[in-house]
Amino acid sequence: MKWDFNSVFANTDALLVGAVGTLHIFAICLVAGLSLGLVVGLGRYARAPWFRWPATAFVEFFRNTPVLVQILWFYFALPMLLPFEISPLAAAALGISLNSAAFSAEIYRGGIQSIEPGQWDGARALGMGWGQAMRRIILPQALKRMTPALTNRAIEIFKMSTLASAVAYVELLQQGKLIASLNYNPIEAYTTVAVIFFVFLWPMVQFTYVLERRLRRSE
Amino acid sequence: MSYHWDFTPVLANAPLLAEGLVNTLKVTGVSLGCGLAIGLALALMRLSRHRLASWPAGFVIEVFRTTPPLVQLFWFFFALPLIVGIEMTPFLAACVTFSIQSAAFFAEVFRAGIQSIERGQWDGARAIGMTHGQALQRIILPQAVKRMIPAFMERAIELMKTTTLVATIAYADLLFAANELSQKSFRPLETYTVVALIYFFVIFLASQLARLLELRLARSGESTVH
Numbered sequence A: 001m002k003w004d005f006n007s008v009f010a011n012t013d014a015l016l017v018g019a020v021g022t023l024h025i026f027a028i029c030l031v032a033g034l035s036l037g038l039v040v041g042l043g044r045y046a047r048a049p050w051f052r053w054p055a056t057a058f059v060e061f062f063r064n065t066p067v068l069v070q071i072l073w074f075y076f077a078l079p080m081l082l083p084f085e086i087s088p089l090a091a092a093a094l095g096i097s098l099n100s101a102a103f104s105a106e107i108y109r110g111g112i113q114s115i116e117p118g119q120w121d122g123a124r125a126l127g128m129g130w131g132q133a134m135r136r137i138i139l140p141q142a143l144k145r146m147t148p149a150l151t152n153r154a155i156e157i158f159k160m161s162t163l164a165s166a167v168a169y170v171e172l173l174q175q176g177k178l179i180a181s182l183n184y185n186p187i188e189a190y191t192t193v194a195v196i197f198f199v200f201l202w203p204m205v206q207f208t209y210v211l212e213r214r215l216r217r218s219e
Numbered sequence B: 001m002s003y004h005w006d007f008t009p010v011l012a013n014a015p016l017l018a019e020g021l022v023n024t025l026k027v028t029g030v031s032l033g034c035g036l037a038i039g040l041a042l043a044l045m046r047l048s049r050h051r052l053a054s055w056p057a058g059f060v061i062e063v064f065r066t067t068p069p070l071v072q073l074f075w076f077f078f079a080l081p082l083i084v085g086i087e088m089t090p091f092l093a094a095c096v097t098f099s100i101q102s103a104a105f106f107a108e109v110f111r112a113g114i115q116s117i118e119r120g121q122w123d124g125a126r127a128i129g130m131t132h133g134q135a136l137q138r139i140i141l142p143q144a145v146k147r148m149i150p151a152f153m154e155r156a157i158e159l160m161k162t163t164t165l166v167a168t169i170a171y172a173d174l175l176f177a178a179n180e181l182s183q184k185s186f187r188p189l190e191t192y193t194v195v196a197l198i199y200f201f202v203i204f205l206a207s208q209l210a211r212l213l214e215l216r217l218a219r220s221g222e223s224t225v226h
Helices: A012-045 A049-063 A067-080 A088-113 A117-125 A130-167 A172-183 A186-218 B008-012 B014-047 B051-066 B069-084 B090-115 B119-127 B132-169 B174-185 B188-219
Strands: none
Touching: A012 A049, A012 A088, A012 A130, A012 A172, A012 A186, A049 A088, A049 B188, A067 A088, A067 A130, A067 B132, A067 B174, A067 B188, A088 A130, A117 A130, A130 A172, A130 A186, A130 B069, A130 B132, A172 A186, A172 B069, A186 B051, A186 B069, B008 B014, B008 B174, B008 B188, B014 B051, B014 B090, B014 B132, B014 B174, B014 B188, B051 B090, B069 B090, B069 B132, B090 B132, B119 B132, B132 B174, B132 B188, B174 B188
């Protein structure tokens, strides 16, 4: 068995297209997932049951089903109810974003609950309403504590983006598959894809470790 | 647009889905068992003072924690058989991938658990004449494992969700059964909805069980690691 990476390097442009696709869906899911997660997380924390109940159902459902099932549901099942087709990007982005929203909602909720009640009392004593206290006093402190968990979520989203290949969205793994089948070089093609992901993600993981350590020292 | 729901083709093929669920549980069970064993070995290697043991373990843990599971699965299914020259079945590829992948995560749980045990326990074991291995086996691990239970449960549930990836290499798990059934019956909406609900009930049940265990551990005053 001789390794020959030339056939992979000859297809660098295909891998670049894949990398752009991966970054594209990653960016969409990161923004959509983490911001929807904040809304759901606040809903989970709300006292009004018609806010809290749907938020809880959302979190439980999306946390307790596999994300690949969600993606395939959006791609194959949802179009039956809609008068239009759903693109691979839309289906994958919907699945990954909603899944990440459910997981990050729990991070936001935990972060907000970790703030001492005295901070709420203090804000109220200054005449702040619930929204003002949340925005100016509670969230800024909670966000600091949540950063490591949220960067971990971002890493998970990056890894999950490979599932989009199951509905033939053009991203790195999909391009690796293409190169492997055109050149009969699965060893080199999949090894290259794995190395690219490792190179992308390893610094992010190390950064999270540093954040965790710093947070532990400051609290 | 009104859609006419019809669940009869799905219900008629319930045995196909049941078989898929059994296969899902099979991959989960095998990977969980192997993952725990390999994970303990990796953790002990990583905690070892010898570089020759700790460095390779650290490498395996980092690689399998930082690369996407689907890339790992494809590598083991398409690339590995060509390197070692063996026939690879989807089941074997899935078990190997998910065993090593969960071992990498379990290793970190084991490590945190072992490190959470007070030094005095080691000293005490040595004082009554135990070797390192004996102390680990009789004193440290029994205490550490109890603290790790919630983290293990959480990981086992993650593992079950991850096993759906085997459908992409045509192993007949529950998701793959759904793909087949939806193509056969032209009822993707009903099929995928039912399958999503099956996954939900199984995983939700496991999550509730994990939560209950964690509560009980917390009430008994046991600290836990994550």
